[in-house]
Amino acid sequence: MNLKKLTLYSSVFALQGLSNAVIPILPELAGGDSGDFVISSLIFSGYFIGAFLALVPLGVLADRIGNLKVIRFGMLLTTLAGFVITFSDIPLILGIFRFLEGVGCGAFFPAAFSIIAEWDDSQQSLGEFNFLLNAGLAAGVFFSGMFAGFGIKTAIASFTFLAGLSCLFLLSKVGELLSPNRYGKEFTHSGYKIHANSQQDTSLLSELKSYLVKSRKTMFQTNFGKIWGISVLLYGATGLLNSNYADYSASFLTKPELGLAISVSYLAAMLSSLIAGRADINSKNIVRTGIILAAAGIFLSVKLPLLAFFLIGAGGGAAVVGLITAVSSISSSGFVMGLFNTGIYAGLGLGPVLGSLFLGPLGYETLFFVSAVALLSVFFVKLT
Incomplete structure (x- = not known):
């Protein structure tokens, strides 16, 4: 496996593992046996809400400034969220940073899929990428339960560490192998083009509206x-x-x-x-x-x-x-x-x-x- 694949694949494994590591310990994160079911649900759902809201605007941003920059942002935000969740026991803080972790997910996936779609072996790479995506989800649930005896957040800390390592790869010259071009691809269809780096309109909000x-x-x-x-x-x-x-x-x-x-x-x-x-x-x-x-x-x-x-x-x-x-x-x-x-x-x-x-x-x-x-x-x- 080449370095660019290793970098992207290790990132999706860490990101998905961290997202699922909270599931077996949601009652404890919400306050133990007396934790409110609503709080538990919000901690769980915060991630999906953040991802849902971020996917489209950050997909546009990836086209505007380049896929690699957005992937780096997504993994940095994921690592930060994992760090705070590891050391905080305040439900409100956990909910906020689960939301931000979801935003990191929303930044990562559009840019990652866009990069893979341009590879010569895109269908095979999509299969491999989805394999590691599901492996991360499975590992997050499994190890969260297995490691709970050593500390309720041991798995969260472990996947946060892996996400941090992936960030180092992405920020290094190895990361530049993923997307050598500065800007994303044009969105082309039915005779019109929207250039990601258009000089005519520098407003991201206006560009998003146009998209x-x-x-x-x-x-x-x-x-x-x-x-x-x-x-x-x-x-x-x-x-x-x-x-x-x-x-x-x-x-x-x-x-x-x-x-x-x-x-x-x-x-x-x-x-x-x-x-x-x-x-x-x-x-x-x-x-x-x-x-x-x-x-x-x-x-x-x-x-x-x-x-x-x-x-x-x-x-x-x-x-x-x-x-x-x-x-x-x-x-x-x-x-x-x-x-x-x-x-x-x-x-x-x-x-x-x-x-x-x-x-x-x-x-x-x-x-x-x-x-x-x-x-x-x-x-x-x-x-x-």
Whole structure:
């Protein structure tokens, strides 16, 4: 593996590991056994809110000033947030810096995807990148529980240290290998161009407004809107299951068994990302294969949880590689990559919330079934 890949891959592993390291210890972060459930939820959700709000504007900024600068900012902010979370026990401070950690995530991913989309082996690299992304998520949850006996925040401190090392690589000459050009790519579509380093308008706010106006054409005149909708549906359906499965399975799964099932989903996503990245299959068929696997997993979750989570992870990992590959064929700009990622976070945020409105009248099993059927509706969407 060359240095530029090692630098980017180690960064995504550390970033994702740190983001998930809080999950097993949320009650303690919220104040121990007497911690407020609302506080715990805010600490958890702060990350996703920060990422959702930051993805598009920082994607535009990546096009304006260069991908490498924005990636450096994202990892520096992530490291700072991890440091504060490690040493602070004040819930409000934890919530604020979880939000800032999410902003760091929102800075990192559009620029990272934009860089990878320009590599000659972009599909294979996307598979490898997604493999390390899921490996970080799995490692964060696993080691947070394993190391809790040595100190409740041991895993957070460990991943903060790794993020700091990645920052040093990014700030060195090694980091410059990632993006040798100063500025991001042009956002080109349907005969118009928006230059990231335009001299005509130096206002970032005005440029963001211009991007948003022009992006409506991309959303409705290309496949991008369909791709974005599929990502919302995929992550909404799987997020709905993940957010409710602990309560649903309480009568037949122990906590270690539940933890094992969740870990299997990440491992499956890692493997399927590598396979999808190297497969000689077009992005449309990769997405559809992933959707079938994920929907089958949701159907089976009421009877065979271990197999179900394996299929969900495998399907999600493959589908994401196909979706990002499809987006990169439209545009590899940081703005478009950021806009795509908002679909992921919109699904993760809205799926569980909207699903909870129907949980009372439908019950868990019917709700899971409906979400799987909704996911299969993707087959009625024509992707060219």
